[in-house]
Amino acid sequence: MDHFLYRDGALHAEDVAIADIARTVGTPFYVYSAATLTRHFRLFDEALSWAPSHLVCFAMKSLSNQAVLKLLGDLGAGMDVVSGGEYARARAAGVPGERIVFSGVGKTRTEMRAALEGGIRQFNLESEPEMEALNEVALSLGTVAPVTVRVNPDVDARTHEKIATGRKGDKFGIPIARASEVYARIAALPGLKAIGIDVHIGSQLTQLEPFEQAYLKVADLTERLRAEGHEITRLDLGGGLGIPYTRSNEAPPLPVEYGQLVERTLGHLGCEIEIEPGRLISGNAGLMVSQVIYVKEGESTRFLILDGAMNDLIRPAMYGAWHDIIPVAEAAPGVEQQLYDIVGPVCESGDTFAKGRALPPMASGDLVAFRSAGAYGAVMSSEYNTRPLIPEVLVQGDHFAVIRARPTFDEIIARDTIPEWL
Ligand code: LLP
Numbered sequence: 001m002d003h004f005l006y007r008d009g010a011l012h013a014e015d016v017a018i019a020d021i022a023r024t025v026g027t028p029f030y031v032y033s034a035a036t037l038t039r040h041f042r043l044f045d046e047a048l049s050w051a052p053s054h055l056v057c058f059a060m061k062s063l064s065n066q067a068v069l070k071l072l073g074d075l076g077a078g079m080d081v082v083s084g085g086e087y088a089r090a091r092a093a094g095v096p097g098e099r100i101v102f103s104g105v106g107k108t109r110t111e112m113r114a115a116l117e118g119g120i121r122q123f124n125l126e127s128e129p130e131m132e133a134l135n136e137v138a139l140s141l142g143t144v145a146p147v148t149v150r151v152n153p154d155v156d157a158r159t160h161e162k163i164a165t166g167r168k169g170d171k172f173g174i175p176i177a178r179a180s181e182v183y184a185r186i187a188a189l190p191g192l193k194a195i196g197i198d199v200h201i202g203s204q205l206t207q208l209e210p211f212e213q214a215y216l217k218v219a220d221l222t223e224r225l226r227a228e229g230h231e232i233t234r235l236d237l238g239g240g241l242g243i244p245y246t247r248s249n250e251a252p253p254l255p256v257e258y259g260q261l262v263e264r265t266l267g268h269l270g271c272e273i274e275i276e277p278g279r280l281i282s283g284n285a286g287l288m289v290s291q292v293i294y295v296k297e298g299e300s301t302r303f304l305i306l307d308g309a310m311n312d313l314i315r316p317a318m319y320g321a322w323h324d325i326i327p328v329a330e331a332a333p334g335v336e337q338q339l340y341d342i343v344g345p346v347c348e349s350g351d352t353f354a355k356g357r358a359l360p361p362m363a364s365g366d367l368v369a370f371r372s373a374g375a376y377g378a379v380m381s382s383e384y385n386t387r388p389l390i391p392e393v394l395v396q397g398d399h400f401a402v403i404r405a406r407p408t409f410d411e412i413i414a415r416d417t418i419p420e421w422l
Contacts, residue, residue, distance in 0.1 A: 002284045003033040004371070009330040011369055015398035018289055018328045022367055025391055025402060027291040028308035030378045032063070032403075034071055034396035036285035037374075040255075041075050044277055047259025051273040055121075057101050059239045059278030060086055062375035063286065067394050067403040069093035072281070078121065080239070080276035084111035091118055101236065101274065103150070103200070105171055106130075112137045112145075122146040124198040124236060126173055131186060138191030145191060148198040148236055149183065151176040151221065153214040157202030157240065160319050166201025166214060173199070179221055183230050194230055196271065197221060200238025203279060206252040208261050211240070215265040222269050235266055239276040243283040245322050245372050255280065279375040286374020288313050288390075289328065292366045293345065301341045301355075304362055309344025310351040311384035313370060313377050317350045325353065328367035331360035342368075346385050378404070388412060 003014045011018045013031050021031060041056060048054035057078035060069060064086060069079065070093045078099035079090040090100055097119020102111075105126045112123070112134050125131050125147050138145040152173030157164045165172045174182055179197075186194045201214050215237065222232045242252040253261075255277075262273060290308030297303075315321035325342055337358040344351040353370070362368070381390050392404040 002036045004287055004369070006330045009332075011326070011328045011330070013287065013395040013400070016395045016400050018287070018369060019367060021393055021395075021400055022289060022291070022328075025393060026406065027289055027367065028306070028312050029391045029393055029406075030286055030288050030373065031393045031395060031400070032065075032068060032282075032286045032374055034394060037068060037071060037281060038075060040281040040285060041072055041077055043255040044259075044275065044281070045076070047255040048262065048273050048275065050259070050263050050267065052270060054273040054275075055099065057099070057236075057274055057276045058281055059276045060090060061379060062278030063282035063377075064089055064379050065392050065394075065403050066093040067401070068282070069095060071394075073099075078274070080278075084108070084114050087111070087115050087118070087120075097121070101276070103198075103276070107134075109133055109137050113141065116141050116143055116145060120146070122148055122195060122234070122236075124148050124150045126150050128174070128182065128185070131182070131189070131192065135189040135191035143191070144193050146195050147186065147192050148194065148196040148234065149174055149179060149186070150198040150200065151179055151218070153199060153201065153217045155201050155210050155214045155217070157205050157210045158207060159202045159204045159240075159242070162319060163203040164201070165203075166199070166210075176217055176221060180224065180228060183225055183228070187230065194232075196232055196234030196236060196274075197225070198236040198238070200276065201240060203240050204242040205240045206242040208253050208257065211237075211258070212261055212265060215262065219266050219269060222266075222271070232269075232271065234272045234274060235269070236274040236276065237262060237266075239278050239280075241277055241280045243280055243372060243375075246324055281375075283372050283375035286372075286377060288323075288370040288373040288377055290368055290370070292362050292364055292368065294364055295340075295362060298341075302338060304340040304342045304359070304368075306342065306344055306353070306368065308370075308390070309346040309385070309387060310348075311346060311382045311387050312344070312390040313353070313373055314380050314382075315376060316353045318380075323353070323373060324371040325357055325359070325368050326371065327360055327362065328369055335360045338362075346387075383412060386412060
């Protein structure tokens with residue numbers, strides 16, 4: 001469920017007309033609904049309310065604008081960060097260090113130091129060299145780093161090849177079979193304290209079975225490690241629950257069903273439960289809005305040429321992802337739809353959002369909205385073709401604010417330096 005609905009034929013974000021935002025901000029832009037973000041966070045929070053304690057750490061890689069982080073942080077969310085930049089952003093948005101978990105396969109010593117100095121809930125370790133490095137950094141600061149080990153359970157998440165992370169050949173985690181050895185080593189390192197286990201098998205999962213397989217393995221491992229004398233009190237179960245990208249397809253499981261699965265597979269262990277959802281919180285909380293520049297009649301195809309492009313929303317070009325694309329002015333009943341190839345102005349054929357999409361007849365100046373664009377949209381945008389970084393807008397009730405402004409050409413150009421010797 002989201003808060004982007006037509007009212008009197010005009011698409012709204014909560015109580016704000018999208019066309020009003022477009023008039024003020026220009027196009028293209030992203031718009032997020034505070035009510036949808038809040039609702040999705042609460043669904044997860046409630047789904048884990050059975051646990052002795054729990055924390056929903058928003059995977060901010062999916063949407064990292066500080067206004068969104070502040071909104072979720074104020075609701076009690078933690079953050080899952082994967083870089084020093086994300087850590088700094090979360091802190092700048094007011095999220096306390098004790099609610100930040102640090103994931104990622106290649107944390108540098110500089111990043112480790114910054115997080116240890118600024119405060120951190122835990123590091124999710126992904127390799128032995130990283131473990132040795134963190135031990136050294138912690139000792140140099142005279143502290144002890146709380147850690148989990150991300151285990152690779154060798155489970156196929158049955159998702160897009162590029163976002164599956166829990167199979168043997170994937171670069172993530174430590175093979176679950178080697179966990180005993182690794183936890184024994186950690187116990188011998190004075191700069192590290194193992195507190196739990198971490199697992200994340202992939203993104204946009206539309207079934208619960210892969211989670212179940214992975215979590216059953218984590219349950220076994222918890223008991224094994226406890227028997228070996230390790231204190232395992234926290235389980236970080238990653239993110240990955242998928243969202244519906246089309247209104248017609250089968251609905252992925254709900255957070256409440258996911259929460260029940262976690263309880264069924266891991267509840268008996270009495271651990272604190274942590275999860276790292278990104279997409280399910282932010283995905284359907286955002287639209288990308290774009291304007292038609294031209295309708296071009298090709299030889300065999302009718303092209304809708306938009307002012308948004310692959311640099312603004314790369315998911316279709318990168319993963320072949322589907323986003324529903326809808327007109328901002330609702331079609332009058334009975335209007336016959338036409339088929340369009342929907343493209344951006346960037347100079348490569350890959351800059352195609354969709355082929356053969358049915359829309360009411362469109363004309364230059366009309367607005368369209370890409371649904372389910374809140375996650376991995378703005379965060380993956382770039383200035384390719386020297387197209388200014390796409391702005392972001394947050395709506396709450398009947399008001400909106402620009403939360404990332406569109407840079408001017410002068411600002412973009414001023415970032416380059418031409419050396420004196422040229
Ligand atoms: N935790 C870890 C360690 C992750 O690597 C990820 C996502 C998440 C949590 C959050 O997963 P989510 O709940 O959002 O599925 N750019 C791709 C998605 C990449 C996901 C990377 N890791 C896309 O546009 O589909």
